[in-house]
Amino acid sequence: MSLTVNWGPQHPSSGHFRMVTTIDGDRIVKAIPKIGYTHRGIEKLLENRDYIPAIPMIERFNMTDCAPMNMCWILGVEDLLGAEVPDRAHYLRTILCEISRIASHLYNLALYTVAIGMYTPFMWAIGDREYFLRLAEELTGVRLAFAYMLPGGVRRDMSEDLGGKIMKTVDYLEKRIPEYNRFVYESPTVEARGRDVGVLTREEALEMGAAGPVLRGSGVALDMRKKAPYAAYEKMDFDVVSYPEGDSHARMLVRFGEMVQSFRILRQAVKEIPNGDIHAVTKKTSTIVRTRGVPEGKTYVRCEAARGMIGLYLESHGGRRPYRAKFSTPSFRNAYILPKIFNNAPVADAPATYHSLDIWALEMDR
Amino acid sequence: MSITKRVNGVGEFIRTIVDPVILGFRHLFRPRQTIRYPFEYYEPADGYRGRIINDLEKCINCMLCARICPDKCISQKIVEGKKWPEIDFGRCCFCGFCVWVCPPDSLQMTKDHSFPTYNKEDLFYEWDELGEYPDPSSWRVGKEIKQKKIQHEMVFE
Numbered sequence: 001m002s003l004t005v006n007w008g009p010q011h012p013s014s015g016h017f018r019m020v021t022t023i024d025g026d027r028i029v030k031a032i033p034k035i036g037y038t039h040r041g042i043e044k045l046l047e048n049r050d051y052i053p054a055i056p057m058i059e060r061f062n063m064t065d066c067a068p069m070n071m072c073w074i075l076g077v078e079d080l081l082g083a084e085v086p087d088r089a090h091y092l093r094t095i096l097c098e099i100s101r102i103a104s105h106l107y108n109l110a111l112y113t114v115a116i117g118m119y120t121p122f123m124w125a126i127g128d129r130e131y132f133l134r135l136a137e138e139l140t141g142v143r144l145a146f147a148y149m150l151p152g153g154v155r156r157d158m159s160e161d162l163g164g165k166i167m168k169t170v171d172y173l174e175k176r177i178p179e180y181n182r183f184v185y186e187s188p189t190v191e192a193r194g195r196d197v198g199v200l201t202r203e204e205a206l207e208m209g210a211a212g213p214v215l216r217g218s219g220v221a222l223d224m225r226k227k228a229p230y231a232a233y234e235k236m237d238f239d240v241v242s243y244p245e246g247d248s249h250a251r252m253l254v255r256f257g258e259m260v261q262s263f264r265i266l267r268q269a270v271k272e273i274p275n276g277d278i279h280a281v282t283k284k285t286s287t288i289v290r291t292r293g294v295p296e297g298k299t300y301v302r303c304e305a306a307r308g309m310i311g312l313y314l315e316s317h318g319g320r321r322p323y324r325a326k327f328s329t330p331s332f333r334n335a336y337i338l339p340k341i342f343n344n345a346p347v348a349d350a351p352a353t354y355h356s357l358d359i360w361a362l363e364m365d366r
Numbered sequence: 367m368s369i370t371k372r373v374n375g376v377g378e379f380i381r382t383i384v385d386p387v388i389l390g391f392r393h394l395f396r397p398r399q400t401i402r403y404p405f406e407y408y409e410p411a412d413g414y415r416g417r418i419i420n421d422l423e424k425c426i427n428c429m430l431c432a433r434i435c436p437d438k439c440i441s442q443k444i445v446e447g448k449k450w451p452e453i454d455f456g457r458c459c460f461c462g463f464c465v466w467v468c469p470p471d472s473l474q475m476t477k478d479h480s481f482p483t484y485n486k487e488d489l490f491y492e493w494d495e496l497g498e499y500p501d502p503s504s505w506r507v508g509k510e511i512k513q514k515k516i517q518h519e520m521v522f523e
Contacts, residue, residue: 053436056461120386127399134411141415141475147461155466156413183389188382290434290467 002029009037013115013351017361019338021350028342028350033335039365046325051077051289052150054322059145061329062363064107067093067100068305070149072327075230075301076314077151080294083285089153090232091273095166096139096148097231098262098269102173103132104306105255105262108358112252113184115351116193121184128176131169138162152285157278163270170263177260185256194249198341198353201246208337211330212308213258214357217251219244224304235272236265248349248356255358293320307331307358331364405508410477415462416505417478418453420496424472425450431464431473440464443493450493456486480505 002024008014016038022030042061046054058073059066071093078085110125133143139158140146148155184190200210205218215222221242225233241257243250279285298315308330315324334357341353401408410416427449432440439457442449451464451473465473478500483489 049436050434053434053463056436056459056463130399137414138411141411141413141462142460145459145461147463155462159412179389183386 015361026347027344031338031342033338036365038362042366043325050320055147062360063144065100065104065306066145067096068303072303072310072312074149074151076299076312077294079299079301080297080316083152086277087274088276089278091269092154093149094232095269098265099132099136101306102259102262103129105259112355115355135166150286151289153279166266166270170266191249193352196247197349198248199246200341209333210337211333213251213254214334216242217254218246224302224309230303236268238264248353251356329363331360334359335364407507414477415460415475417476417500419474419476419499421472422497424470426470430467434463434467452493454490456489476500478505
């Protein structure tokens with residue numbers, strides 16, 4: 001006999017998200033994600049916003065990882081404008097994107113470990129994330145919702161001692177890696193909860209259009225930072241981390257590996273950052289966008305957020321407001337995987353599997 | 367898969383139990399990562415985006431700030447024929463675009479991040495109220511956390 005149960009949105013571990021599950025005994029027979037609980041119609045609202053005041057709203061897609069959302073919008077606007085961006089601004093954007101990525105992955109580690117019932121790594125991850133939020137605060141002025149990048153450059157320059165602070169924070173986190181490895185990623189308890197749970201094969205991942213760490217956890221090494229480099233990623237030396245297993249644990253390992261790669265990128269970016277302007281001609285490109293808007297045209301740009309590739313289709317009919325802005329967010333594509341992934345798994349594994357996908361419900365519904 | 371299959375032998379099994387205890391003891395002697403907020407504080411970074419003030423002598427009454435505001439929280443008030451900005455901080459998202467766009471740099475952001483009120487209406491700052499620089503004692507509550515006291519600052523020091 002089967003029972004239909006709502007998992008979320010009031011479930012302590014689900015976030016703003018509802019999944020209708022059919023349960024037989026303690027096994028999940030069928031799971032259907034119900035998308036749209038937090039739908040805010042941002043894409044429609046963007047049609048009534050100027051290009052620059054739209055930035056804070058776009059960041060509300062995903063507060064834990066808001067730099068890539070901003071990045072994607074700016075890439076689209078710059079593509080339509082044909083704007084030049086100085087090298088230093090590229091590097092500053094890269095630094096902020098990586099800080100945001102590390103903070104987001106640590107936050108996901110916290111959620112995942114709580115879902116499997118370990119509270120110590122939760123404290124560790126949240127505590128270590130704080131250092132990166134502090135770095136973001138030093139760079140942009142706020143801990144979250146940076147609104148830092150503008151068409152043609154960035155808003156603020158890096159202070160002289162920030163480079164050293166970034167290096168020291170990365171040093172500290174690298175010293176913590178063995179602890180994380182020993183007590184989280186290589187711990188038999190964690191492995192027992194994550195191995196062979198929520199398996200997504202390579203073929204399924206490609207067929208369902210998975211994105212980001214979920215795709216790389218299934219053995220497809222696809223990363224937009226390598227595939228279609230933007231900002232300063234072309235000059236950075238880093239690897240794309242992928243694991244062939246396709247289970248929950250592999251996805252967590254991918255995120256951890258990405259964090260280590262992000263440390264490498266941060267080190268290089270801080271070391272190699274060139275001197276010069278941070279904005280094309282002081283405030284000029286963004287002033288053009290603010291006063292005259294962007295010229296007619298359409299474009300599609302992509303960039304790599306912490307949760308996967310984020311795509312933006314931007315169409316302008318001239319003027320200060322976009323005609324159409326359509327985002328393709330990674331959480332939405334990963335939510336499609338949920339019906340496939342449970343495959344008669346126990347109910348107790350549902351929160352851990354869900355958090356291993358790192359679905360951010362607000363980004364999914366937009 | 368059960369845990370026992372993942373552990374090679376009794377020795378490793380015991381280590382999986384003993385190691386975390388040892389680590390826990392080591393963490394006891396590390397500096398803590400939190401601050402006891404009402405009794406302690408740490409200074410926000412330079413350039414922190416906190417409460418906005420307006421230098422009334424510099425302001426050229428152009429109202430560009432009201433135009434760029436994404437939340438439409440800046441309204442204008444006409445006093446003696448001049449337009450002055452007024453900010454509803456209940457709606458403000460502290461993106462700082464008004465400060466960025468301000469031609470004479472009369473709008474500025476301060477480090478004031480704690481100005482709670484009992485009424486929503488009190489968050490509306492009128493044009494002359496914006497001219498007052500915030501009292502630092504509003505966020506400097508208790509004693510300042512010195513370097514090396516919390517691990518956080520230790521990393522930076």
